[in-house]
Amino acid sequence: MSLMKSLLAGAALTGLTAGAALADPALIYDLGGKFDKSFNEAAYTGAARWVEETGGTYRELEMQSEAQREQALRRLAESGSNPIVMTGFAFGDVLTQVAGDYPDTKFAIIDMVVEAPNVQSVVFTEEQGSYLAGIMAGMASDSGTVGFIGGMDIPLIHKFECGFAQGFKSVQPEGSVLINYTGTTPAAWNDPVRGGELTRAQISQGADVIYAAAGGTGIGILQTAADEGILSIGVDSNQNALHPGQVLTSMVKRVDNAVYEAFVAGADLEPGIRVMDLAAEGVDVAVDESNADLVTAEMQAAVDEAKAGIASGEVAVHDYMTDNTCPAS
């Protein structure tokens, strides 16, 4: 009897909240946390821009554990949030199972493809942006050796690495790319001290431009590179201003745009795969007043040429994810 009662009360409560929160969008951050100075924070920036422009409200959740993913998705869907945007490939498997149960709710997942009639899968062509960063590194490097420091050793970051190596080799075919990963656990995303040590190790091997694709760890990489007087390349957000004149460029990945556009679309979110490539301004190399002195006219020309080449299909940047191999390394 009392079980029945609490069930009914629960159902009534759900109905109530569904009415109140009708069609507010929702955003779920992955385990890295909202303020990771990188990927999740970019999503937050996009949502914040939406709030600023529309004055709307949205719900946001930060994951605590793997088992919560499904819980969070179901609870948001049941409470009427629409669309529900989630950052990170780790949601892919859960979303595949959950999406079908809520056909009237739209979902957007970033960095992963989920085939379902009510899911928009947003993927970025990180290899293209990294390719451009590689070209710039190749032109800026005097020693012929550049470095790549990844965060956690997962396929996604190999995609960055492979694009970067291809871009660099297109300028300096005989040059070499030093590759290090910070670690094999999620802690690798947030270990600036180890990032700094790896930077020093790569400098001692001759690297004079280092690309940091390591989330919060990158702060330490950029700092050490600036201290040691070499150039660095930031990632995800525009990090040029962290050390003006010492960060060659940043490979920006506009997660904020993806979130913003999903929020703007609201319940009319277009399902299917959305490729955020150079043309869609999903990825790019950032040039602003902080690095204007570092980017020479030839460099800019080479980047523009490569962009045009990629757009026309003349330059094919290999995507590591397609076959788990990289031709450039």
Next chain:
Amino acid sequence: MDKMPKWADVILTPLISLILAMGISALVILAIGESPWMALTTMVEGALGSSYGWGFTLYYATNFVFTGLAVMVAYHASLFNIGGEGQAAMGGLGVALVLLYLPLPHWAIALPVAMVGAAAFGAAWAFLPAFLQAKRGSHIVITTIMFNFIAAALLNYVLVNQLRPVGSMDPASARFPEATNLPALTDIAAAMGFDWGRNSPVNVTFLVALAACFLIWVLIWRTRLGYQIRAFGRSEPGAVYAGINPVTITVIAMLISGGLAGMMAINNVMGEAERLVLNAVEGAGFIGIAVALMGRNHPLGILLAALLFGFLYQGGGELALWTSIPRELIIVIQALVILFTGALDNMVRMPLERLFLTMRRTSRGAVK
């Protein structure tokens, strides 16, 4: 004569520690401008207020029972196994390999086979540290914690390079065959005709965990091997004098310990995720230490402590999900509970003992 009655030792002390921890947590929550009462009700409501919440609480508790028992068995041999994290991760690998590569037609067959796989991999991961401790005196605390990192690296390599389906972004194995999926307790409840804990991850492993508690109690206090483990733990020279081989006992105790930690994978890998993900253990190996300490290294105490931590995990998760209290604060609350019930145990125990002594004296005086 005991300084205070057993019930005070087992129940009152942890309870007072818990209340103290909650009091300080309340102050911290007040300091960031939130209502502690709201926080408490959210936690209780989220973890225990519905069968759904219970489903999550029991799921987390199942993990902690296994890792807690693992720490306990080693502790009775006076070995401090802090490698539960790595052993549980390897247990997950064992489960995944068994389920992916052996054709198992039904979960009732898959469960015991996967249990063997999990325990074997977990135990294997504990073997080398145990052997080094027994033969070379390399301290088990150092070696087991280092093995955690090796396990993380190995798992990463295997998942990214071997088990990951091509084209998948996620460093995770393929899904296990449908037939081997463990029934959730909610399915069992549904079969019996009532609605309990829909969409919650607790599964039959919870029953396995209860059985494990009982079996470990039998092992430690009712068998010859358990006696040897305890004798060795109390005094190594005494045990050697009694004809107990210290090398064998060290290795056996650690194998059982590692096997238990590995068995956790039945719950999180086989029961919940139904595939092997990189981050499957999520610190349960370390929580196991707190659970064992708080449970006074007794299976019943471990079960209760695991339930408490299950509550903290699920309640804390709810708190972070549905209120504006940042998730870092949940870690503060959990840490305070561990601090008070584990590390600062004597702070509560000693005044309590004194209190009971004076009470006893005065009551005796009154009788006279």
